[in-house]
Amino acid sequence: MSYEVMVGNKAAATACKLARVQVASAFPITPQTTITQYLSEMHAAGEWDFDFVNVEGELSSQVVVQGASRVGARTFTCTSGPGLLYMHHPMQTTGSGRLPVVMAVVHRSYKAMQPDHSDLMSQQWTGWSHWYVEHAQEVLDSLLMAYKVAEDPRVRIPVAVGYDGYVLSYTAEPVDIPDQELVDSWLPPNKPMPSIIPDEVDKKSFGRGWGGGDPQMAWKVHHDAILGIEPILKETMDSFEKTFGRRYGNGLVQEYMMDDVDVAILAMGTIAGTCKAAVEKMQKEGKKVGLIKLRSFIPFPENDLKEIAKRVEGIAVV
Incomplete structure (x- = not known):
């Protein structure tokens, strides 16, 4: 490297x-x-x-x-x-x-x-x-x-x-x-790979709408794939860390200084870096504030955020 x-x-x-x-x-x-x-x-x-x-x-x-x-x-x-x-x-x-x-x-x-x-x-x-x-x-x-x-x-x-x-x-x-x-x-x-659109869907040509089949079946399969x-x-993320020595939380969300905090800031993108500096400053002042960095918006990590929310009194969305 x-x-x-x-x-x-x-x-x-x-x-x-x-x-x-x-x-x-x-x-x-x-x-x-x-x-x-x-x-x-x-x-x-x-x-x-x-x-x-x-x-x-x-x-x-x-x-x-x-x-x-x-x-x-x-x-x-x-x-x-x-x-x-x-x-x-x-x-x-x-x-x-x-x-x-x-x-x-x-x-x-x-x-x-x-x-x-x-x-x-x-x-x-x-x-x-x-x-x-x-x-x-x-x-x-x-x-x-x-x-x-x-x-x-x-x-x-x-x-x-x-x-x-x-x-x-x-x-x-x-x-x-x-x-x-x-x-x-x-x-x-x-x-x-061969087409993974369900067989129930008419897929005789590329780039056109599905006709005569069941497009809802295709979108159900698509939705499940995204989830x-x-x-x-x-x-x-686990294999990336093992190979390259870096990780970003679990891939979906990344926690920063979240041990024993009452409030968490939720941010994504470069503003999360600014929030890290703010969290460091507030913790030095004795304030129990941490950061949750949202990495994946789709799929939205609902279950991960619910589990984190159980540990804090409030979440401030930036």
Whole structure:
């Protein structure tokens, strides 16, 4: 392993290299732009064997990785804010097709350039798993874990890893880059799978609505698969720690200074880092306050939060 000072967007591009992504496609939009730049430079330099597809817009980039994923390629795309809205239509078919696409969403508002979570929050019903991360190291690590989870035969669900624009995308910090051989041993190549849409559903062609069958059966299977991510993400976090020496709680939630506290702050994204500093300060002042960092929004770790809530008198949501 080696350390390199890099911005969050470079950490995302580096994760693609470590994961040996086979097809990447993206259209630049602030503050995601430099991921596209880094991937283009890596492709031009021949840093690893992959196809980088330049497109005229975000909708097309999602369609490119959707098609590549259908034939078994490991794929990556990325966007921000309004670009994610432009992807909404093909995101639905990526989700309903149970395609293990991984996407980085670099958060920004629709109405302005400042970061907020409204972009990814608007895509809750597209059939994807949504994760939120705090810092550049977690960007790299979570994208690697996203491939491990998304491509698991028990899951086959696309994963969006969200992180805050500017605050994280353009801020440099030390990142521990694992050895390629170690990543290869932990994350084997993606194995193409036959359709896992139930046989009751008419699936004679790709990319169209289900006709003459039972679409509710397909969505029931999809819903169950998303709920089934919880134990698999916990399992993945355990194996990640064993291989790389880092962990983020149980994968769904991460507790910070939660021993013998009366109140917990609940936060996700980079603001969790600010909350950590606040918790440290308050505990030095004798206040019994801890932090719960929410990492997975979909699936939502309801049971984990209920168990934590039993130990405190109140939870403040930031």
